[in-house]
Structure formats: structure tokens, C-alpha cells
Amino acid sequence: MAQRKPLIAGNWKMNLNHLEAIALVQKIAFALPAKYFDKVDVTVIPPFTDIRSVQTVVDGDKLLLTYGAQDLSQHDSGAYTGEISGAFLAKLGCTFVIVGHSERRTMHGETDEIVLAKTKAALRHELTPIVCIGEGLEVREAGEHVAYNVAQLKGSLAGLSAAEIAKTVIAYEPVWAIGTGRVASSADAQEVCKAIRETLAEIADAETAASVRILYGGSVNSKNVGELVAQPDIDGALVGGASLKSDEFATLSAIA
Ligand code: PEP
Numbered sequence: 001m002a003q004r005k006p007l008i009a010g011n012w013k014m015n016l017n018h019l020e021a022i023a024l025v026q027k028i029a030f031a032l033p034a035k036y037f038d039k040v041d042v043t044v045i046p047p048f049t050d051i052r053s054v055q056t057v058v059d060g061d062k063l064l065l066t067y068g069a070q071d072l073s074q075h076d077s078g079a080y081t082g083e084i085s086g087a088f089l090a091k092l093g094c095t096f097v098i099v100g101h102s103e104r105r106t107m108h109g110e111t112d113e114i115v116l117a118k119t120k121a122a123l124r125h126e127l128t129p130i131v132c133i134g135e136g137l138e139v140r141e142a143g144e145h146v147a148y149n150v151a152q153l154k155g156s157l158a159g160l161s162a163a164e165i166a167k168t169v170i171a172y173e174p175v176w177a178i179g180t181g182r183v184a185s186s187a188d189a190q191e192v193c194k195a196i197r198e199t200l201a202e203i204a205d206a207e208t209a210a211s212v213r214i215l216y217g218g219s220v221n222s223k224n225v226g227e228l229v230a231q232p233d234i235d236g237a238l239v240g241g242a243s244l245k246s247d248e249f250a251t252l253s254a255i256a
Pocket residue numbers: 011013173177178179180181217218219220238239240241242
């Protein structure tokens with residue numbers, strides 16, 4: 001089986017200005033010594049306006065932490081007021097970009113087609129897209145969560161080559177678990193992550209499927225991360241609330 005290095009990604013959402021961002025990155029770096037980066041990749045995903053400041057700290061202090069963005073435009077440049085191009089993010093040294101977070105899908109009407117276009121834009125600029133999928137509570141309660149996630153995954157990656165899919169990270173984030181304190185059980189999370197890997201094998205190939213990192217997201221903290229990442233198809237976590245606390249984020253990263 002391919003070796004997949006765990007990834008912990010901290011999605012700060014619309015929190016922290018650039019000065020607060022500098023302070024948090026410095027605290028995380030202090031709390032997470034370099035030795036941990038041999039076994040886990042750790043990235044912070046701040047608001048756009050913080051990225052330049054985060055870059056300065058990461059480069060200046062030669063940190064092993066990487067950083068990324070929470071969204072990008074499907075376009076590279078032009079008359080798209082308020083949009084941010086993948087080219088700009090790449091120029092700022094971003095490694096990752098989240099696409100299709102449920103808050104973008106629900107509050108900004110992002111469809112699978114838009115998520116696919118954004119995934120392609122990320123790949124054009126050599127950014128690693130963290131492609132988010134996940135079912136709402138009604139779907140889960142109806143027992144249709146596996147089929148729902150498989151369909152969302154296929155729609156969000158439609159037409160990509162195996163080589164392109166190999167450059168993505170997939171995040172399974174059940175909407176009912178995001179920001180609610182109601183984490184999915186490790187068995188429930190594994191059920192969907194296994195189906196994701198099987199789907200990747202179907203739309204790409206077995207080798208690609210075995211190499212892609214699949215994250216779980218939704219109320220992850222230092223107490224539950226260990227059991228989640230112990231599952232065979234869970235390769236890390238996309239962390240919201242707990243990524244804003246340096247000690248908690250460093251602790252859960254060290255556990256992963
Ligand atoms: C998220 O926003 O991606 C997330 C998982 O949030 P939280 O960890 O706060 O549930």
C-alpha cells in the first residue's frame with residue numbers, strides 16, 4: 001500500500017487579522033517542534049488578507065509549516081471583481097487551496113461544476129486543491145450518505161485525468177459535524193472515506209486511489225483525532241475551530 005503522510009490542515013475561516021495571524025503562526029511553531037514534521041504535514045489556511053504576513057513569518061523563521069487559501073477563482077485574471085486568482089496564491093507561496101467547502105457550497109451556491117472549475121484552476125497553478133464533500137443531516141438520516149458523497153466526488157472531479165486526481169487531497173466533511181461539536185464516529189467517517197477511495201480507484205486507478213490523502217473534517221480536536229486517523233482510509237484532518245488555538249492545534253497535529 002502507498003505510504004500516505006498524514007496532513008493536518010487548519011481552516012481559520014473568517015477569523016484573525018494579519019497581526020493576529022502572525023501571532024498564531026509563531027505560537028504554533030513554538031508548540032510544534034520541527035521533529036514532528038517528519039511524520040505529519042501541517043498547514044494553516046488563513047483569510048486571504050493574512051497570507052502575505054504568514055508567508056513572511058514562515059519564510060523568515062524557516063518554518064516547516066505550509067499555508068494555503070480558503071478559496072480561489074476559477075479564472076486566472078480579468079474582470080472578476082472581488083475574486084482571487086490561483087496565480088496570485090501561487091506567487092505568495094501557497095501550497096494548498098480549499099475548494100468546495102460546505103460553507104461555499106451552501107452560502108455561495110457553489111455547485112459541483114464550479115468546484116470542478118476551481119479544482120482545475122488550482123492544478124493549473126500547481127496548488128494542491130483540498131476538495132471538500134459531505135452530506136447534510138437529512139441525507140445522513142435517510143441513510144443515503146455514501147451515494148451522496150460518491151456523486152458529489154464524481155461531480156467535483158469529473159473529467160480529470162488520473163495524474164490530476166493524484167495531485168488532489170479530498171476532505172470528507174459531513175455538514176452536520178462542522179462547527180457543531182458533533183464529530184462523526186470513526187466508523188462512520190471510515191465508511192465514507194473508504195467509499196471515496198473506492199470511487200477514486202474507479203474514476204482514476206488503484207495506484208492513484210492508494211496515493212491520494214483523504215481527510216476527515218467536522219469538530220476534530222485533540223481528543224478525537226487519534227481514533228479518526230487510526231482508520232485505514234483517513235489520512236488526516238481538516239480542522240476549523242480547534243485550529244485557532246495554538247496549543248490544541250499543535251497537540252492534535254502531533255497526535256496525527
Ligand atoms: C471546517 O470548517 O472545515 C471544520 C471542519 O470546522 P470545525 O472543525 O470547527 O467543525
